[in-house]
Amino acid sequence: MANKSNIEVHESAMLHVTGRALYVDDIPVGEQLLVGKVVYSPHAHAQINSFDLQTARRIPGVHAVLSFRDIPGENQLGPVVKDEPCLAENEVTFIGQAIFLIAAETEELCRRAEAAIKIEYEPLETILNIDEAMTAGSLLGPERRMGSGDVQAALSEAEYVLEGELRTGAQEHWYLETHASLCIPGEEREMNVYSSTQHPSETQALVAEVLGIPRNEVKVEVRRMGGAFGGKETQANHTACWTALLAHATGRPVKIRLFRDDDQIMTGKRHPYLIKYKTGFNSDGKIVALEVELNSNGGAATDLSFAILERAMLHAENAYYIPNISITGRVWKTNLPSNTAFRGFGGPQGMAGIENVIDRVARFLKKDAADVRFTNFYGQEKNNITPYGQQVEDNRLQMIYDQLVASSEYEKRREEIEVFNVAHEFEKRGMALTPVKFGISFTTSFLNQAGALVNVYQDGTVLVNHGGTEMGQGLHTKMKQIAALEFGISPERVKVNATDTSKVPNTSATAASAGTDLNGMAVKNAVETIKNRLRPVAADYLNKQACDTTSSEEDIVFENNEVFDAAKPDRRVTFRELVQNAYLRQVSLSSTGFYRTPDIGWDRDKGHGRPFNYFAFGMAVSEVEVDILTGHHRLLRVDILHDVGDSLNPAIDIGQVEGGYIQGLGWVTTEECKWDSHGRLLNHSPDTYKIPSVQDIPRDFRVQLLQGAPNPRAIRKSKAVAEPPFMLALSAWLAIKDALSAIADHEIEPPFSLPATNEVIVLAAEKLRQAIRNKQLVGGK
Amino acid sequence: MSDSHRKKSGISRRTFIKGLGLSSLGAATLSGEGLKGTLRGTGLLPEERIVPADGTEATFLVNGRKRKVRIEPRTTLAEVLRHRFGLTGTKLGCGRGACGACTVLLDGKAVSSCMTLAIDAAGVPVETIEGLQAKDGTLHPLQEAFIEHDAMQCGFCTSGMIMSGKALLDINPAPDEQEIRESVSGNLCRCGTYPHVFEAIQAAGSKSGIRKTK
Numbered sequence: 001m002a003n004k005s006n007i008e009v010h011e012s013a014m015l016h017v018t019g020r021a022l023y024v025d026d027i028p029v030g031e032q033l034l035v036g037k038v039v040y041s042p043h044a045h046a047q048i049n050s051f052d053l054q055t056a057r058r059i060p061g062v063h064a065v066l067s068f069r070d071i072p073g074e075n076q077l078g079p080v081v082k083d084e085p086c087l088a089e090n091e092v093t094f095i096g097q098a099i100f101l102i103a104a105e106t107e108e109l110c111r112r113a114e115a116a117i118k119i120e121y122e123p124l125e126t127i128l129n130i131d132e133a134m135t136a137g138s139l140l141g142p143e144r145r146m147g148s149g150d151v152q153a154a155l156s157e158a159e160y161v162l163e164g165e166l167r168t169g170a171q172e173h174w175y176l177e178t179h180a181s182l183c184i185p186g187e188e189r190e191m192n193v194y195s196s197t198q199h200p201s202e203t204q205a206l207v208a209e210v211l212g213i214p215r216n217e218v219k220v221e222v223r224r225m226g227g228a229f230g231g232k233e234t235q236a237n238h239t240a241c242w243t244a245l246l247a248h249a250t251g252r253p254v255k256i257r258l259f260r261d262d263d264q265i266m267t268g269k270r271h272p273y274l275i276k277y278k279t280g281f282n283s284d285g286k287i288v289a290l291e292v293e294l295n296s297n298g299g300a301a302t303d304l305s306f307a308i309l310e311r312a313m314l315h316a317e318n319a320y321y322i323p324n325i326s327i328t329g330r331v332w333k334t335n336l337p338s339n340t341a342f343r344g345f346g347g348p349q350g351m352a353g354i355e356n357v358i359d360r361v362a363r364f365l366k367k368d369a370a371d372v373r374f375t376n377f378y379g380q381e382k383n384n385i386t387p388y389g390q391q392v393e394d395n396r397l398q399m400i401y402d403q404l405v406a407s408s409e410y411e412k413r414r415e416e417i418e419v420f421n422v423a424h425e426f427e428k429r430g431m432a433l434t435p436v437k438f439g440i441s442f443t444t445s446f447l448n449q450a451g452a453l454v455n456v457y458q459d460g461t462v463l464v465n466h467g468g469t470e471m472g473q474g475l476h477t478k479m480k481q482i483a484a485l486e487f488g489i490s491p492e493r494v495k496v497n498a499t500d501t502s503k504v505p506n507t508s509a510t511a512a513s514a515g516t517d518l519n520g521m522a523v524k525n526a527v528e529t530i531k532n533r534l535r536p537v538a539a540d541y542l543n544k545q546a547c548d549t550t551s552s553e554e555d556i557v558f559e560n561n562e563v564f565d566a567a568k569p570d571r572r573v574t575f576r577e578l579v580q581n582a583y584l585r586q587v588s589l590s591s592t593g594f595y596r597t598p599d600i601g602w603d604r605d606k607g608h609g610r611p612f613n614y615f616a617f618g619m620a621v622s623e624v625e626v627d628i629l630t631g632h633h634r635l636l637r638v639d640i641l642h643d644v645g646d647s648l649n650p651a652i653d654i655g656q657v658e659g660g661y662i663q664g665l666g667w668v669t670t671e672e673c674k675w676d677s678h679g680r681l682l683n684h685s686p687d688t689y690k691i692p693s694v695q696d697i698p699r700d701f702r703v704q705l706l707q708g709a710p711n712p713r714a715i716r717k718s719k720a721v722a723e724p725p726f727m728l729a730l731s732a733w734l735a736i737k738d739a740l741s742a743i744a745d746h747e748i749e750p751p752f753s754l755p756a757t758n759e760v761i762v763l764a765a766e767k768l769r770q771a772i773r774n775k776q777l778v779g780g781k
Numbered sequence: 782m783s784d785s786h787r788k789k790s791g792i793s794r795r796t797f798i799k800g801l802g803l804s805s806l807g808a809a810t811l812s813g814e815g816l817k818g819t820l821r822g823t824g825l826l827p828e829e830r831i832v833p834a835d836g837t838e839a840t841f842l843v844n845g846r847k848r849k850v851r852i853e854p855r856t857t858l859a860e861v862l863r864h865r866f867g868l869t870g871t872k873l874g875c876g877r878g879a880c881g882a883c884t885v886l887l888d889g890k891a892v893s894s895c896m897t898l899a900i901d902a903a904g905v906p907v908e909t910i911e912g913l914q915a916k917d918g919t920l921h922p923l924q925e926a927f928i929e930h931d932a933m934q935c936g937f938c939t940s941g942m943i944m945s946g947k948a949l950l951d952i953n954p955a956p957d958e959q960e961i962r963e964s965v966s967g968n969l970c971r972c973g974t975y976p977h978v979f980e981a982i983q984a985a986g987s988k989s990g991i992r993k994t995k
Contacts, residue, residue, distance in 0.1 A: 009928055016936035017924035017943060019870015019910035026869035174971050176874045176882055176937035226872070226937030227971045260875040472935025472972045651931040655974060659934060662973030686879040686969060694965050694975040701976055 008484075008491050008649060011477040012224065012470075023226050024180035024196050025257045034063055036246045036256035037110035039100040039117060040266055041092035044128065044335040044679030046121040048090055053100065056116040061105040064249040065113055072248065073212030077241060079202060079234045081141075081302035084338065086210050086241050092121070093300040094337050095679050096266035098238065103246040103254050126335045128679050130274045130297050133332035140298045140305060140331040146313050146607030148387045149324030154289035158280025162364060165277070166356050168349050168754040170297075170673040171270035171342060171666070174691050175471075177226020178263040179239040182255040183247035189213045191244050193220045197236035198228050198469050199509035204501045206237045207244045218244075223498040228471040229663070230341030233509045234303055235267050264684035268340035269673055271296040271308060275353040280324075281361050285372040289324040292316050292353055296346075298331040299338035304345075305331040310443050310604070312346030314388060314611060318354045319397055319437040320376040321383040335679050341511060343663060344726045347438055352754055355434050355730050359737060363746055369734070370410065370433040374401055378437070389608045390439075396617040396643050396709055397435060404433070407704070408621040408639035417623070421742040429636070430739025431623040434731040438724035439612030440513060440714075441600055447508040448597035448613070450518035454483065454526035456589040460561075460576030462487060462494045467507030468519040469499045473722050474652035475515045481648060482520050482715065486527040488558030489575050504592075513720035516648065517613070518595055520715035526593025531558060533591075537582045538563045542571045614713045616720055617706075618642035620661065620728035622698075626739040628765035631758030633669070633736055635698040640728055642703070645711030645719035657703050657725040664729025666692045669736070672757050736761060743768040832900050839903035843868065844912025858902045859883045859894035862909060870910035870940045874969070881968030884941035884948075885909045891948035891964075910940035913947070923947055926985035927978075934972035942968050946982040955986050 015021035053065045068075050068087040078084040088099045100117060104110045127133050155161055182194040191211060197203045200220040208215045220240070225232060239256050246254040258266065273296050280289035294312050298305035309329040316327045358376070362369035378384050378392040385391055405411070410433065417429045442448050453465040464483045470476045476496040484491040497503065508518070535553035542551040542565055551565040564572035573581075579589055602609035620640045626633040640661060644653045670690040674682040683689040710717035733756055740750040740761065748771055750764045832839075832854040840849045843866060850865045862868040862885070871894055874882030878893035885894045886908035887901075894902075913921040923943050926932070933939045942965055949956055949964035956964070961982050970978065 010931060010933060010936075012936060013928040013931075013933065016933045016939045017910075017920065017927045018914050019868070019940045021936050022869070023872075023937065025873070026863075028867065174969075176872070176880065176935065176969065176971055178874075225935060227935040229971070257873075260877070260880075472933075472937075474934070655931055655934055655972075655977065658976055659973030662975065663971065685877060686875050687877065691969060691971060692973070692975075693969060694962050694979065697973075697975045 008477055008481045010474065011480050011496060022223055023177050024182055024194050025255070027182055027194055029182065029253050029255070032252045034103040034105060034246070034250055034252050034254045035107050035110055036243050036254045037102045037107070037114065038098045038242055038256065038262070038266070039102065039114050041088065041095055041097040041099055043092055043121050043123050044095050044126045045124040046092050047124060048088065048092065048099070049120040049122055051117065051119040053117055055118070056102070056113040059109065059113055059116060061109045062102065062113045063105070063252070064101070064103040064246055065117070066101040066245055066249055067099070070249060071210055071245060074209045076209065077206055077237055078301060079237070079303065080306070084301040084303070086238070094335050095681070096337050097300070098242060098266070101242050101246050103250050126679055128334055128336065128675060130272065130295050130332050133297070133334050134295070138333045140302055140333040144306070144309060144313065144329040145327070146388060147326035151289050151291050151324045151326045154324035155278065155280040155291070158288050159282045160364065161278065161280050162360055163278040164360070166275045166353055166753065168273045168275070168352050169671070170272045170339065171671050172264055172673060172689055173229045173231030173269070173342060174689070175225070175227030175229060175231055178258045178260055179232070179236055179267065180255070180257040181240040181243040182253065183240070183243040184253040185247050185251055189217045191218050191247065193218060193240050193244060195220055195222060195236055195240040196225045196228070196232055197222055197240060198225070198232045198471065198511060199234065199236070200469065200499055200501050201467070201505065201507045202234070202509065203237050203240045206241050210241045211244060211248055218501070220501045221498050222469045225469065225471040229343045230345065230511065231267060232471070233341040233511050235340055261684045264689065265681050266337060268299055268303060268337045270342035270667065271298065271305065271339040271346070271349065273312070273349040275349070277353060277357055279357050279361065283365060285361065285365055285367055285375045287320065287322050287358070287361065287376050290317070290322045290354070290357065291326050292328070294327065294329045294350065294353070296331050296349070297334055297336065297339060299334055299336040301338040303338040303340050305339065307444060308341065308346035310346070312350035314439060314443065315347040315350035316354060317387055318351045319378060319435040320354065320358070321378045322376070322387070325387045327387065336675070343660065344723050345512065347723065348664070348667065348727050351436070351727050352730060355734060359432070359734050360749055363741060363749055366746070368414065370405070373433065373435060377401070377435070388611065390610045390612060392437070392615060394614065394711065396706060397437065399709070400617055400619045400641050400643065400706060401435070404619050404621060404639060404641040407641070410621060413623065426629050427625055427627055428739040428742045429623065429625050430735045430737065430742060431621065432731045432734035432738055433619060433621045434728065434734060436616070436618045436724050436727045438616045438727070440517065440616055440720045441597055441611060441613045442508065442512045442514065443602060443611045445600055445602055445611070448514065448518065448600060449508060450522040450595050451504045451507060452519060452522035452526045452593035453503050454523060454530060454591055454593060456530060456579050458580050458583050460489070460493060460574070460579055462489070463497055464494060464523055465497045465500065465503040466519040466523055467499065467504045468515040469510040471510070473515065473656060474649060475510065475519065477652060478516050478648050479519060479523050482523050483527055485716070486524055487531070487575070489561050493561070513616070513722040513724065516718065517714045517720055518597070521595035522593040524593065524715060525595055526591045529591040529593065530589065533587050534563070534578060534582055537585060537587055538573060538578055541573055541578065541581055546571060614711060614719070616643055616724040618657070618724055618728055620731040622731040622735040624732060624735040624739055626736055626761060628740070628743060628761070631761035633761065635732060637700040638698040638702065638732070640703045640725070641706055642725055642728070643706040643709055643719060644721050645709060645714065646717040647705055648716060648718045650705060653705055653721050654703050656721040658701065660722065660725030661728050662692050662697055664726040665696065665732050667755060668729050668733035669755050670696070670757065672755050740764050740768060744772055839900060841903055841907060842905065843907045844909060852899045854900070856899040857895055858885065858897040858899050858907070861899045862894060868909050868911050872937055872940060874937065881941045881945060882938055884944040884968065886944055886948055889948065889951060891945050908944070910943060913943070921947070922985040923950065923982065926981040930977045930981040930984060932974055932977035932981040934974050938968055938970045942970065942978050946985065949982070950986050
């Protein structure tokens with residue numbers, strides 16, 4: 001059951017449809033505003049021999065041209081490891097690395113100043129991909145290991161052993177709103193920052209550090225972002241710090257909004273992975289051993305690469321109980337922009353590995369892959385301990401599988417596909433069912449905390465401040481609903497404020513799908529505090545009106561914009577009247593709230609513990625038709641059943657599931673980042689980098705939320721949603737592989753990688769057709 | 782802009798290109814409208830479509846309101862709308878007419894305002910997202926439908942989506958599935974709200990109650 005009482009529409013819906021919603025670039029600023037520009041490295045790796053900014057600085061209308069020497073504080077932006085200079089000093093380590101900053105009256109003047117900068121580079125050797133990094137031994141940090149059981153023994157005892165490797169590609173975030181920041185200097189050292197950031201507290205900390213001022217002088221405000229998807233978790237800090245440096249240097253408001261091409265060139269992407277595996281399994285389809293090595297391309301700096309690797313490792317077994325497993329993870333250092341968080345945070349890469357293994361095992365055993373998946377699912381009572389020692393509780397896998405296999409008419413369609421494939425030589429259809437089991441919580445356990453500040457005003461309206469940021473995921477809408485439900489007032493009386501570090505301090509990034517879980521509880525906590533102060537006021541108020549003392553605070557209920565005595569429901573007062581009365585009685589109508597996720601903990605070094613508060617589950621069945629001569633494919637039908645507990649807002653949650661799937665679809669099919677041999681990104685605009693358009697979505701798209709599965713571990717029995725559905729798109733990827741596999745009657749493992757671009761598909765189809773021709777030749781002799 | 786290259790009789794092609802600047806040259810090569818750009822220097826376009834390198838006063842007709850501003854030859858319609866008129870509902874997503882976030886209606890047709898030179902829009906009716914709501918506050922059926930069908934997440938593509946939808950519904954109030962898909966096929970949404978956008982346009986179309994006459 002969904003949470004009742006309000007199916008609230010998007011809290012900014014009215015603003016969005018009328019064009020009045022403000023993003024950073026839309027904030028009105030006076031004539032004083034200067035345009036900021038970043039001058040970046042054209043070399044993937046080079047030494048800076050010399051530079052001269054004098055000519056550029058003399059251009060009238062150019063107010064500042066800054067190098068690292070002009071940074072008053074620390075020249076450092078690394079969020080975890082301090083290995084990322086704000087502006088390059090003597091060396092550049094990737095194309096797109098910031099070297100100089102310009103503030104001028106117009107964009108045109110910025111360009112003229114850039115052209116007037118003299119700089120001499122001496123190009124150095126580059127490392128551009130995982131293979132080159134492996135050869136050079138270029139690691140970003142120590143190797144990580146995790147596992148359980150005895151893999152070697154299990155491999156030697158298994159009936160069959162398969163090994164291989166899989167490559168997954170980079171993915172550009174392509175948030176519609178590029179990185180943007182507006183900085184307005186206040187009095188003395190104050191800096192007011194408007195930033196499109198998922199992590200205002202970290203942005204605040206880094207702005208303070210580069211300016212060399214304490215954090216209480218920096219205020220970061222985020223009204224909303226035009227999409228983020230992880231791309232603004234750490235890397236929004238850069239634009240904010242650059243802007244702040246220029247505002248500080250000029251004493252005037254400065255705005256930087258990256259042009260699309262620059263944004264794509266300068267910022268990190270989803271980590272490409274090279275996954276090597278060896279698996280042992282038996283003829284019944286049971287996987288008994290898995291040895292997996294996850295190699296990621298971290299780029300030039302650490303950023304969040306190790307946390308992402310950790311999540312990849314924690315999802316390397318996805319929904320399957322594999323008794324003997326060993327997982328090794330490495331982050332390789334290359335001369336690319338530091339790769340960063342992206343929806344799923346390593347989960348997609350980890351899952352792609354195991355889902356491909358299962359697919360291969362099924363083909364080898366000539367079984368339906370869905371059956372092999374079911375055979376290996378985590379069990380309810382037994383076989384339910386993950387490689388890292390956490391029990392899979394409230395396991396929904398079997399429940400979802402049974403419902404989805406039935407509602408998607410899986411078996412009937414499987415037969416139809418076989419008939420179709422026999423009848424068509426150049427069009428092949430394929431189908432795949434894939435599950436998702438995704439752990440919810442930051443794996444860096446202390447980050448699982450959140451704060452809120454709730455103000456009630458005398459007119460009975462409520463202003464909610466919380467530490468989360470709105471990027472389209474509907475967090476503010478859900479916070480508004482939670483505050484309204486808890487206060488028993490209508491949502492129109494609640495407004496969610498822009499996220500502001502001066503209202504709620506020391507917050508975690510809005511990430512890991514945990515925004516609602518963490519901030520929702522903090523909001524609830526603040527509301528509870530205020531309600532507890534209002535209860536005695538209400539009891540006293542009602543008693544005074546009735547001239548007795550029979551109403552007691554334990555019986556006070558907040559509902560329908562009123563506050564009443566549950567024991568004598570005719571004794572009631574409006575919420576507004578009550579808060580006015582409380583004010584007159586000198587009772588505080590404002591409170592902070594706080595929440596920390598209980599009972600989680602994780603020993604990173606031992607690879608053991610309870611990193612997650614709970615798991616989110618989902619499953620998808622995708623069917624595709626592939627033209628094997630061109631590689632063109634279309635999604636015929638997609639059925640999804642996803643678990644969000646008791647949905648706080650089904651419209652938002654379904655939107656997240658569909659949107660996650662569509663974004664994942666881009667990752668597994670059309671989105672391919674290509675670099676040349678110099679490390680230049682070749683496709684840095686939507687002309688050449690193809691995210692899904694309306695023409696790419698499934699013709700028949702059936703998304704359902706799992707009913708009757710409340711989650712005892714989160715706010716109002718709901719579940720996190722943002723990331724998990726992204727990985728449901730692996731079903732589309734494996735459906736394409738299944739269609740290709742039909743070319744050789746499922747006898748041969750198709751060569752395959754991710755994304756399955758038209759090129760990958762055509763090459764695979766050619767190889768399979770060639771193999772058949774060879775076989776026929778041999779057979780003919 | 783210096784006007785030292787300016788000829789007495791008008792503008793040399795060299796000055797025109799110089800004045801146009803790099804971004805508009807991109808426009809000239811990439812968009813259909815670009816043809817006009819290349820014709821302009823040849824004198825094949827009416828005089829009022831020529832902007833001297835040092836700029837000119839131009840009158841715009843935005844959402845039914847006349848506004849006069851000084852523009853340079855390189856100025857795009859998106860810049861005029863956002864920076865001069867404060868109509869920031871029109872968004873800049875890619876700056877090269879490939880994402881649709883800056884879609885506005887120019888004489889009823891959906892165009893990428895980042896790829897439209899401001900001078901080409903002078904005197905021609907321009908409709909932006911801000912012009913859709915009636916003065917009394919009544920929403921356009923498309924705006925209502927986008928709210929009702931939850932056809933937005935981050936909202937950054939929403940105004941462009943609605944304007945593309947309006948361009949379609951204005952000439953074809955009851956479009957079929959493929960027509961709707963085509964109408965917004967140039968509008969990217971990274972949040973993946975496409976199914977809802979599709980439903981919203983369909984609902985707004987049928988709400989108008991007029992059947993397609995073909």
